[in-house]
Amino acid sequence: MKFPKQQLQKYRNEALKFEETLDLNELIKERFSDLIISAKPIKVTGTVQMDDQDDYLLIASFHADLVLPSSRSLEPVPWSTDMAIQETYVEDPKRVEKFDEDEPVFPLVNNAVDLDAAVLDNIVAALPSQVLTEEEAAGAPLPEGKDWQVISEAEFMQEHPEEAAEGDEAAEKDAKLDPRLAKLDEFFKK
Incomplete structure (x- = not known):
């Protein structure tokens, strides 16, 4: 129309x-x-x-x-x-x-x-x-086929703990505040 x-x-x-x-x-x-x-x-x-x-x-x-x-x-x-x-x-x-x-x-x-x-x-x-x-x-099993399957993120982290460690390091790095912005952070906390 x-x-x-x-x-x-x-x-x-x-x-x-x-x-x-x-x-x-x-x-x-x-x-x-x-x-x-x-x-x-x-x-x-x-x-x-x-x-x-x-x-x-x-x-x-x-x-x-x-x-x-x-x-x-x-x-x-x-x-x-x-x-x-x-x-x-x-x-x-x-x-x-x-x-x-x-x-x-x-x-x-x-x-x-x-x-x-x-x-x-x-x-x-x-x-x-x-x-x-x-x-x-409701939690039905994830799809799978010949030589492949879908897994949850938790299962992936159990199978690949090194990936979990890399993810933690990246999160830590992101969480650290840039020192140039520290005063600005203090300003917003007031």
């Missing part, structure tokens, strides 16, 4: 309200097939409005039901999220720099606000870094 600039210019004084159901599976296959297996259709409600400075403000909320690959075994894992997004789109890419770093501001692509891309990008940004099936989360 795209909102062309020409359509949005009619909504300078009032917001264009929308309620759309998006099927993002094709876009997922193109851009994020390694992160998301599939998505159920996503119902998105919100508004798009042109402001006084000719910027376009997108405000939307949605619930997404996805299937993600397990980060351990690549088995399918259901995952859901509720999200609200607020993004600003500008015609001139140079104007992006005039906004605070914390504000989500993007240049218009092909003179339109692309709702599909906005929703999918926000979903991907919210994906958990570790996805496990119920069995894996």
